[in-house]
Amino acid sequence: MRITGLGHAGMFIETAGGSILCDPVIGPTFFGSWFPFPDNRGLDWDKYGKADFLYVSHRHRDHFDPALMERHIPKDITVLLPEYPTDDLEQDLRRLGYDNIVYTQAGVPLEFGPLKLMVTPLRAPSDGPIGDSSLSVDDGTASILNQNDSHPLDLEKLMAFSKPEAYFTQVSGAIWWPMVYDLPQDAKQNFAKLKRDAQNKRAMYYIERVDAEHVFPMAGPPMFLREELFRYNGTGQDGDSIFTDQREFLAHMAEVRPDQKGYEFVPGTVVEIHGGVLTVEQTLYTEAEIDRIFDDKWSYLAEQQAARQDEIRAEEATRAAVLPPDEMLAAIKEWWEPLIRRARTIRTGIGGNVRFRIGDLDMVVDFPKAKVREYAGEECIYWYTIPADLVSTNIRDHEIDWSNSIFLSMQFSVGRSGKFNEFLTTFLKCLSRDRIEYVENWYAEQTDQTEDAEIGDWVVQRRCPHLRADLTQTGKIQDGVLTCSLHDWKWDLASGKCLTSPGHPIRATAVGSEATRHEGASVA
Numbered sequence: 126m127r128i129t130g131l132g133h134a135g136m137f138i139e140t141a142g143g144s145i146l147c148d149p150v151i152g153p154t155f156f157g158s159w160f161p162f163p164d165n166r167g168l169d170w171d172k173y174g175k176a177d178f179l180y181v182s183h184r185h186r187d188h189f190d191p192a193l194m195e196r197h198i199p200k201d202i203t204v205l206l207p208e209y210p211t212d213d214l215e216q217d218l219r220r221l222g223y224d225n226i227v228y229t230q231a232g233v234p235l236e237f238g239p240l241k242l243m244v245t246p247l248r249a250p251s252d253g254p255i256g257d258s259s260l261s262v263d264d265g266t267a268s269i270l271n272q273n274d275s276h277p278l279d280l281e282k283l284m285a286f287s288k289p290e291a292y293f294t295q296v297s298g299a300i301w302w303p304m305v306y307d308l309p310q311d312a313k314q315n316f317a318k319l320k321r322d323a324q325n326k327r328a329m330y331y332i333e334r335v336d337a338e339h340v341f342p343m344a345g346p347p348m349f350l351r352e353e354l355f356r357y358n359g360t361g362q363d364g365d366s367i368f369t370d371q372r373e374f375l376a377h378m379a380e381v382r383p384d385q386k387g388y389e390f391v392p393g394t395v396v397e398i399h400g401g402v403l404t405v406e407q408t409l410y411t412e413a414e415i416d417r418i419f420d421d422k423w424s425y426l427a428e429q430q431a432a433r434q435d436e437i438r439a440e441e442a443t444r445a446a447v448l449p450p451d452e453m454l455a456a457i458k459e460w461w462e463p464l465i466r467r468a469r470t471i472r473t474g475i476g477g478n479v480r481f482r483i484g485d486l487d488m489v490v491d492f493p494k495a496k497v498r499e500y501a502g503e504e505c506i507y508w509y510t511i512p513a514d515l516v517s518t519n520i521r522d523h524e525i526d527w528s529n530s531i532f533l534s535m536q537f538s539v540g541r542s543g544k545f546n547e548f549l550t551t552f553l554k555c556l557s558r559d560r561i562e563y564v565e566n567w568y569a570e571q572t573d574q575t576e577d578a579e580i581g582d583w584v585v586q587r588r589c590p591h592l593r594a595d596l597t598q599t600g601k602i603q604d605g606v607l608t609c610s611l612h613d614w615k616w617d618l619a620s621g622k623c624l625t626s627p628g629h630p631i632r633a634t635a636v637g638s639e640a641t642r643h644e645g646a647s648v649a
Contacts, residue, residue: 126267129408131173132165134188135345136293138476139167140264142240143177145205147260147271151193152185153433156534157440159347160372161187164429165392167409174198179223180205180244180272183257184214185529187299187347191221201225207258209245210573211559213525214256231274232282240264243286248563249274249331250551251591251612261286267398270335273344274299276327277295278594280334281339286426290398292337293390296328296374297345297367302581304357304366308541313365314548320367321360323613325377330610332378332600339403341390342374349381350430354535358426372419391415402533447513450486456520457488458497463494464561465552468579470568471561474628476549477506484513503544506547511537547591547626580607583618590616590629607631 127139134148149170152160174197181189181204200222206435208231209573215226229235229244242431246258257275261283262268276285287310303316332340346368349358352472357366360373375387388396393409407415418425448456465472475492515531525528528550533535555561578587580603589596591610599610606624607616615624618630623629 126398128396132161132392136460137173140240143236145178146176147180148188152189157437158534162348170197174283178203207244209256210563211249234528263287291335293341295344296342297369298324308379319363340387342371343390433571444514448517468561471548471552478503480505480508507541509539526554528554545626585633
C-alpha cells in the first residue's frame with residue numbers, strides 16, 4: 126500500500142484493489158481565509174483526480190473543495206458517501222455532477238476485490254457540520270486508519286475492522302475560539318494555551334488507544350494569508366492562537382510517549398507499507414525545504430502571503446452585493462423565525478437574546494420569543510459583529526451552516542456575557558428544516574437511561590452528556606470536577622452542573638452516599 130500526502134487532510138491511497146482520493150483541497154476556503162499548510166499547489170492534481178474512489182469525510186470546506194473537484198476530478202469517479210442523518214453532502218456532490226455514489230453503512234465493511242474499507246460516521250450536532258467520519262482501509266498487504274477530524278466514541282468497534290499499522294489523525298483543531306473573542310490579551314493567551322493543551326491531550330488519547338506502530342499527524346494547521354488574520358498563524362505572533370503544527374505536535378508526542386514512531390506528513394510525503402515494513406519519502410519538498418517551512422515558519426508564511434493575494438481578491442469578487450439593512454433583516458427574519466419556532470430544545474437552551482451587528486444593520490434574535498427584530502437596547506447573552514458582504518453572500522447562497530462559512534473564516538468578532546452556549550452554535554450550523562428537526566430529535570433522545578459506572582470516589586452515568594463518550598474511558602475526576610478528555614468538557618459532580626455550557630447536567634453521586642445506597646445505582 127502507498128499513501129501520498131496531499132496537504133491538510135488530503136491523501137491518495139493506492140491499494141491492491143484500487144486507489145482512493147481523500148479530502149482533496151487547495152483552497153482558499155472559508156471566505157478566502159484558509160490555505161493548506163504547507164503549499165500544495167505543486168502536486169499533480171490531474172493524476173490524483175483519476176483515482177478509482179473519492180472519499181469526502183465531511184462537508185467542511187477544508188475537506189471539500191468544489192473548485193478543485195471541477196478542475197481535476199472526473200464526474201464518473203465512484204464516490205464513497207458517509208451515512209449521515211441529512212443529505213446535505215450528497216446534494217452538494219450531485220450538484221457538482223457526481224452521481225456514481227456508493228452509499229456506505231455506518232461501521233459496515235465493504236469489499237472491492239482485495240480492497241476492504243469501512244466508513245465510520247459520527248452524527249451528533251457538535252460533530253463537524255452535523256457529521257464527521259473516518260476511513261479504515263485494508264487490502265491484505267497493509268491496514269491504515271484515516272481518522273482525520275473525527276472523534277469516534279466506539280473505538281472497540283472501529284478497531285475490530287483491523288489493527289492499523291499506520292494511523293493518520295487530526296492534531297490541530299478547526300475552531301475560532303478564542304481568537305475572535307472580545308477578551309483581554311492575557312486572557313486570550315491563556316485560553317489559547319488551554320485549548321492547545323486540550324487538543325494535544327485528545328490527540329494523545331486516541332494515539333494511545335489506537336496503538337498503531339506509526340502515527341502521522343495531519344488535518345491542519347491552516348495558513349492565514351489575509352492581512353487581518355496573518356498574526357493568528359500557528360500559535361500566534363503573540364501566543365494567542367491554537368493551531369499546533371505537525372512538527373510541534375511530534376515534539377510533544379516524543380515527550381509523553383517517547384517510544385511512539387511519528388512522522389511529518391506534508392504535501393508530497395509518500396508512505397509505503399509492505400510486509401509490515403514502512404518507508405517514508407519526501408517527493409514535493411526536499412528535507413531542507415521542509416526544515417525551513419517549520420523552523421523559519423514566519424518567513425515562509427510571509428512569502429506565501431505576498432504570492433497569493435490574487436487568490437484572495439478572486440474569492441472576494443465572488444461575494445454578493447451588500448443588501449440594504451431593511452432587506453437583510455427581512456430575509457433573515459423570513460428564514461430564521463420558522464426554524465426557531467421548531468427548535469424548542471435549542472430555543473430553551475439558548476434562553477436569551479443574541480445581537481448581530483452586520484454592517485449598518487443592528488438586529489437582535491429573541492430566542493425565547495422566536496423573533497428577529499431591530500436591536501432596541503435589550504440585554505444580550507452574545508453579540509456578533511459580522512461583515513455585511515459575508516452575510517449577504519450566505520443569504521444569496523442560502524448557506525445553512527454558518528460555522529462552515531463565516532465562523533471558520535474568522536472574519537468576525539464576538540463577545541458573550543457568560544459561558545459558551547453550545548445550543549447557539551448548533552442553531553447557527555443548522556439553518557434548514559431538516560437539520561433543525563434532526564438535532565431536536567437528537568437532543569430529545571439524550572435523556573440518559575444507561576447504566577452508571579464507578580469512577581474514583583463517584584458513581585456517574587456512564588455516557589457523557591455532551592456527545593455520549595464512555596466516561597470510564599475518557600473521564601477523569603479531580604477535586605470533585607469530572608473532565609471528559611474528548612472535548613475537555615467539565616462537570617461539578619456535587620451539583621451535577623455542567624461547567625462548560627448551559628444545560629447538559631450529569632447524574633452523579635458520591636460512593637457510599639444515601640442516594641447511591643437507596644437508588645441502587647449499577648456499577649460497571
